[in-house]
Amino acid sequence: MSTVEEPEVRTWNFPRGTASVAVMVGFAAEHGVPADRLLAGTGLHERVLTDADAQISAETELAVVRNLVRELADVPALGVEVGRRYRISTFGIFGYACVTSPTLREAISLALRYYRLGFAFCTPIVESRPRELITWIHHDTIPADVQQFLVERDIVAMHRVMSDLLGARVDFSSAQFSYPATDQTEILERLFGVRPQFDRAHTTFGIDPDLLTQALPQANQPTWAVCVAQCRDLLHRRSARTGIAAEVRDRLLPGTGATGFSTPPTLEAVCRDLNLSPRTLRRHLVAAGTSYRALLDEVRQALAEEMLTATPLSVDDIAIRLGYAEATPFIHAFKRWTATTPAAYRRAHRRD
Structure with missing residues (x-):
C-alpha cells in the first residue's frame, strides 16, 4: 500500500x-x-x-x-x-x-x-x-x-x-x-x-x-x-496583500455584485487612478514581491474558482467574464495557476 x-x-x-x-x-x-x-x-x-x-x-x-x-x-x-x-x-x-x-x-x-x-x-x-x-x-x-x-x-x-x-x-x-x-x-x-x-x-x-x-x-x-x-x-505575511499591491488588487476586483469583468483594467488605467507612472508602479510592485500580471492572475483565479464552484456558468462563459476572448487561453492559465483544468476543479470542489 x-x-x-x-x-x-x-x-x-x-x-x-x-x-x-x-x-x-x-x-x-x-x-x-x-x-x-x-x-x-x-x-x-x-x-x-x-x-x-x-x-x-x-x-x-x-x-x-x-x-x-x-x-x-x-x-x-x-x-x-x-x-x-x-x-x-x-x-x-x-x-x-x-x-x-x-x-x-x-x-x-x-x-x-x-x-x-x-x-x-x-x-x-x-x-x-x-x-x-x-x-x-x-x-x-x-x-x-x-x-x-x-x-x-x-x-x-x-x-x-x-x-x-x-x-x-x-x-x-x-x-x-x-x-x-x-x-x-x-x-x-x-x-x-x-x-x-x-x-x-x-x-x-x-x-x-x-x-x-x-x-x-x-x-x-x-x-x-x-x-x-x-x-x-x-x-x-507573504500571502497577505498590503500597501501598493493591495491598492492595485482592489482596483482589479470587479464592482459589488459583479461576477467578473469582460475587460480587466489595464496597467495604464490603474496608474491613472493611483496617479503614478507605469514605471513607478512597476518598481513599487517589484519591491512588494509581485507584478501587475501576478495580481491580475490572483484576481482571475479567485473569481474563476468562485464561479466554478458556486455558479452553473460554463467554462466558455467564465472565460468571457474574466476577459478572455475564448476558453482555450483561460484553460491554459487556470492549469498554470492550479495544475488542473477548470472542469476537473469543478468536479472536485463543486458545492452541493
Missing part, C-alpha cells in the same frame, strides 16, 4: 524571498558575470539580495534564471552546478525548521506543507511505497526555454538539502528524466549514486524508505515547534 503527499499548492507562481536569486548572482559572479547583468530587466538592485524581509514575484526570479542561462550558456551542466549551491541555510527559518525536525519524514512533510517558503519551480509529489520513496517531479507548466535548467537545479537542490538534513550523502535508488539524454549523465551518476535514465514517461527520483525514520542529527522538538510557528507567520 502506498501513501501520497502533495505540496499545499501545485503552482510555482507565488511570492518568494531573494535568497535563491542571491545564489544565482553569486554563481554568475564566480564566472565573471556582474550582478547588474544578471538582474537586468527585473527592477532589482544587488542590495535587496541581503534583505531577509524582501519579497519578489516568481516571474522576477524567472527573469534572473533566463539571464543566467543566456549569460552562461557555455557552462557545462549549468542547472546541476547551480543546484549544488543550495544548502539548507539558503532557506532561512524554513530550512532551520526542517533541520530540527525529528526525522526525515517529518522534514519532508513540513517542506511540502510550507512549499511556498522555498524557491522551487518544479512541483514534487511524494509517494511512499514499501520498498522505495518516489518523488514525482511535475514541471509541465515551467516555460520550455528554462525547463531543463530548472528541473536539474531543483532536483539537485533537493538532493543536497536531504544530504544536509541527514548529515551524510544521500544516494538515490532511481532517477528518471522525461527529456532526452544529455552529456550530464556521468555528472548526475556521481552525484546521485545511481545512473539516471532519460526519455522516460515521467521525471522521478527514489530513495530508500528506511532513511525516513532516521533521527536527524540536529533534531530538537522545542526549537522545531518555534520554527514551525515562525514559518506559519512568514507564510501568512
Whole structure:
C-alpha cells in the first residue's frame, strides 16, 4: 500500500524571498558575470539580495534564471552546478525548521506543507511505497526555454538539502528524466549514486524508505515547534496583500455584485487612478514581491474558482467574464495557476 503527499499548492507562481536569486548572482559572479547583468530587466538592485524581509514575484526570479542561462550558456551542466549551491541555510527559518525536525519524514512533510517558503519551480509529489520513496517531479507548466535548467537545479537542490538534513550523502535508488539524454549523465551518476535514465514517461527520483525514520542529527522538538510557528507567520505575511499591491488588487476586483469583468483594467488605467507612472508602479510592485500580471492572475483565479464552484456558468462563459476572448487561453492559465483544468476543479470542489 502506498501513501501520497502533495505540496499545499501545485503552482510555482507565488511570492518568494531573494535568497535563491542571491545564489544565482553569486554563481554568475564566480564566472565573471556582474550582478547588474544578471538582474537586468527585473527592477532589482544587488542590495535587496541581503534583505531577509524582501519579497519578489516568481516571474522576477524567472527573469534572473533566463539571464543566467543566456549569460552562461557555455557552462557545462549549468542547472546541476547551480543546484549544488543550495544548502539548507539558503532557506532561512524554513530550512532551520526542517533541520530540527525529528526525522526525515517529518522534514519532508513540513517542506511540502510550507512549499511556498522555498524557491522551487518544479512541483514534487511524494509517494511512499514499501520498498522505495518516489518523488514525482511535475514541471509541465515551467516555460520550455528554462525547463531543463530548472528541473536539474531543483532536483539537485533537493538532493543536497536531504544530504544536509541527514548529515551524510544521500544516494538515490532511481532517477528518471522525461527529456532526452544529455552529456550530464556521468555528472548526475556521481552525484546521485545511481545512473539516471532519460526519455522516460515521467521525471522521478527514489530513495530508500528506511532513511525516513532516521533521527536527524540536529533534531530538537522545542526549537522545531518555534520554527514551525515562525514559518506559519512568514507564510501568512507573504500571502497577505498590503500597501501598493493591495491598492492595485482592489482596483482589479470587479464592482459589488459583479461576477467578473469582460475587460480587466489595464496597467495604464490603474496608474491613472493611483496617479503614478507605469514605471513607478512597476518598481513599487517589484519591491512588494509581485507584478501587475501576478495580481491580475490572483484576481482571475479567485473569481474563476468562485464561479466554478458556486455558479452553473460554463467554462466558455467564465472565460468571457474574466476577459478572455475564448476558453482555450483561460484553460491554459487556470492549469498554470492550479495544475488542473477548470472542469476537473469543478468536479472536485463543486458545492452541493
